[in-house]
Amino acid sequence: DGGITQSPKYLFRKEGQNVTLSCEQNLNHDAMYWYRQDPGQGLRLIYYSQIVNDFQKGDIAEGYSVSREKKESFPLTVTSAQKNPTAFYLCASSIAGGPSTDTQYFGPGTRLTVL
Amino acid sequence: GDSVTQMEGPVTLSEEAFLTINCTYTATGYPSLFWYVQYPGEGLQLLLKATKADDKGSNKGFEATYRKETTSFHLEKGSVQVSDSAVYFCALSERYSSASKIIFGSGTRLSIRP
Numbered sequence: 001d002g003g004i005t006q007s008p009k010y011l012f013r014k015e016g017q018n019v020t021l022s023c024e025q026n027l028n029h030d031a032m033y034w035y036r037q038d039p040g041q042g043l044r045l046i047y048y049s050q051i052v053n054d055f056q057k058g059d060i061a062e063g064y065s066v067s068r069e070k071k072e073s074f075p076l077t078v079t080s081a082q083k084n085p086t087a088f089y090l091c092a093s094s095i096a097g098g099p100s101t102d103t104q105y106f107g108p109g110t111r112l113t114v115l
Numbered sequence: 116g117d118s119v120t121q122m123e124g125p126v127t128l129s130e131e132a133f134l135t136i137n138c139t140y141t142a143t144g145y146p147s148l149f150w151y152v153q154y155p156g157e158g159l160q161l162l163l164k165a166t167k168a169d170d171k172g173s174n175k176g177f178e179a180t181y182r183k184e185t186t187s188f189h190l191e192k193g194s195v196q197v198s199d200s201a202v203y204f205c206a207l208s209e210r211y212s213s214a215s216k217i218i219f220g221s222g223t224r225l226s227i228r229p
Contacts, residue, residue, distance in 0.1 A: 006158075031215070042119075042204060042219035043159075058216075090158050094215055102147040102166075102208035102215040106158040 002027045004107035006091050011112045013078070013085070021076045021110045023091035030096030032074035033104060036060060037088040046089075049074055050096055078112065086114045117142045121205045121220035128195055129228050136190040136223050138179075138205035146207040148172075148181050148188040149217070153202045162190075162203070197227045 004025045013019045025032065031050050035043040045058030049068040063082025068074055074093075078085045088111050092104040121138040128134060140148065147166045151159040163172030168183035177192045188205060205220040 004158075040221070042221045043217075045216060048216075092159075102217075103149075103161065103164060104208075104215065104217055105161065106151075108158045109156075111156075 004091060004093055004105060006089075006107040006110050008110060009108065011110055013112065013114050015114055016080045018077055018079050019112065021078070021089055021091075021112070023074045023076065023107060024072055025074075025091075025093045025105075025107075026072060027093055027105065028071075029093035029105075030071065031094045032068070033092040033094075034058075034064070034066065034074070034076045035090045035092065037090060037109075043090060046076065085112055087112060117146065117207060117209060117218050119205050119207055119218055119220040121203075121223055124202075124222070124224035125226055126223060127226045127228065130197055131194045132227075134190070134192040134195045134199075134225070136203055136205075136225070138188045138190065138220060140186050140188065140205075140207050142186075142207055142209075144209070146209055148179070149206040149208065150177070150179055150188070150190050151204040151206060151219075153204065153222070155201075159204065195225075195227050197229055200225055200227045 007022045033048040034046040047066045049055035065077045090109045091107040094104045119140050149164045150162040152162045153159050163174040165172040165181035171180045179190045202222045202224045204222045206217050209216045
């Protein structure tokens with residue numbers, strides 16, 4: 001059964017700590033994305049990757065870092081430089097190239113709370 | 116830049132009522148348009164999409180038509196159920212290279228009373 005998994009579902013972090021959110025997909029998609037969702041707001045793009053070993057900043061990349069060493073995996077690290085990290089984080093993926101490129105499929109999300 | 120505007124919620128309806136959630140967009144090109152649904156505590160699920168003018172997307176009784184002349188993509192359902200209670204996001208997609216950038220509206224919370 002193909003899909004996107006994110007772990008953990010809930011994550012708590014002390015101020016000043018880095019934390020890494022996991023995202024794995026078995027859809028054989030080349031492109032992967034990270035979004036942040038704040039209460040009552042839409043989603044904002046943090047980073048995206050079109051292919052292994054390549055990624056680009058989105059609209060709110062400051063305080064975040066990513067890696068793309070495998071096609072299936074796109075972990076997001078929330079660093080201590082992110083001033084307001086408490087949010088719901090969503091990972092997504094899409095087929096690269098062709099007419100279906102614009103449809104993104106989302107994971108279940110990770111809720112990060114900074115204590 | 117491109118943007119999406121959707122009606123503010125919350126929207127509260129009785130079961131079997133007719134639903135309309137308005138969505139308008141601004142875009143320089145010819146984006147694809149989407150409706151996503153988010154149930155409490157979950158990620159987003161694609162509800163329907165339309166890729167060109169006059170296309171109608173439909174799924175689970177929901178429909179939306181891509182209206183280029185009015186730059187709109189309103190979501191409709193003829194008879195809502197309690198299980199439709201969720202947050203609905205209108206979105207457009209800008210395609211570039213081999214990835215896409217989705218711009219989301221702020222979401223509309225829908226609550227259905229039994």
